[in-house]
Amino acid sequence: MNNTAAHPWNCISFTTDYGLEDGFVAACAGVIATIAPAARVIDITHAVPAQDIRRGAVVLEQTAPYLPPAVHLAVVDPGVGTQRRGVLLVAGDATAVRGLLVGPDNGLLLPAAEALGGLRAAYELAEPRYWLPEVSMTFHGRDVFAPVAAHLATGVPPESFGPSVPLAELVRLPEPVxxxxxxxxxxxxxxxxxxxxxxxxxxxxxxxxxxxxxxxxxxxxxxxxxxxxxxxxxxxxxxxxxxxxxxxxxxxxxxxxxxxxxxxxxxxxxxxxxxxxxxxxxxxxxx
Known part of the structure; x- marks a missing residue:
């Protein structure tokens, strides 16, 4: 596909279940500020109930369309450290890309991608040069997802982060009754x-x-x-x-x-x- 990030994305939205009692959010924000100091971070929420992927997906889906074109960083990740993939989704309609979504491949990101016009492409986060040098098994938000979002904000194209993922292979949440x-x-x-x-x-x-x-x-x-x-x-x-x-x-x-x-x-x-x-x-x- 054509380069979808020919110019920097100067806005990063941030959604997690980290809460504010600890330094998790600040650590991720610090990583972003170090790599992409010109990027503006909009905190959607950090009060998603712990490990509640569906609630995180609902909040992101209902908020993302009202933000400027952005990189949407979302981390509700009970499978951190397992074989679950990290992914980058490209969302938009037939005329333009409306957003780039970064996070775990557990269904969290897909509803927002559809709300932003539809899912256009997906890439596995498999290129370590866009991560922090040392990656914790328990904090991919800081060590993998935040750096990737920041590099996207500086204009690195999505296809640079890893191989394409067939859209049908992405994990989807069950449809609500x-x-x-x-x-x-x-x-x-x-x-x-x-x-x-x-x-x-x-x-x-x-x-x-x-x-x-x-x-x-x-x-x-x-x-x-x-x-x-x-x-x-x-x-x-x-x-x-x-x-x-x-x-x-x-x-x-x-x-x-x-x-x-x-x-x-x-x-x-x-x-x-x-x-x-x-x-x-x-x-x-x-x-």
Missing amino acids: NRVERGAAGPALVTEVIAVDRFGNVQLAAHRADLARLDLPPGQPVGLHSADASAPGEARTVLVGRTFADVAPGELVLIVDSSDRLAVAVNGGAAAVLLGVQPGSLVRLDR
Whole structure:
């Protein structure tokens, strides 16, 4: 393919599960600043729950399209030190490359690549001259991924970092559950909780189009039930709304959130606490 980094990428986004209690983030930032001092680093988050690859993938997918063209460095890597590959993904549409993504080949990067226009190419990080001289078995974020991101930011082309990887061989996360079933009063939607934000809002795998599939206009009440056989929970009634304020304080509302996914919220409260759900839980919406 044509050189996709003919000019430097002056922005690096950074997503990890490292937290801020230790010096892990600073060590990676220091490596980047040493190799690419002109690069601007935008921290997406370092509060991904430890080893939660899906949550990291969701955050990166939903944030990357709103950043300038960038190298996206993401490290949620429970397989560090094993035979899992490090990869560099090239993302964009038919007209231009929109981003370069660096991290482990464990499914973390692929949703963001699709959100940036689609996956165009992939390379294994197999060229040690772009790593630090000594590589720890437990800190590839500092010793492999951060140096690679920094070298990309200086204009080194993606194909310099290692051999091409067939796109079909990349590790992908399982698709979250999201299916329409036949209910007693019409179609019902069984969908997976994919994220809970700091406000306690419950983001579902379902999208805006699923509201139309169930014929649920704003103002329509809908039944909300746990679809986990091991944790049936209490049936709830939720109002389909446009904003949090479409229901009284303390009441549940089903909205389309800023990522165009369905979300359950409580006006002035935390829906995840009220419903007793977490990422991976299944819920059922029916009329």
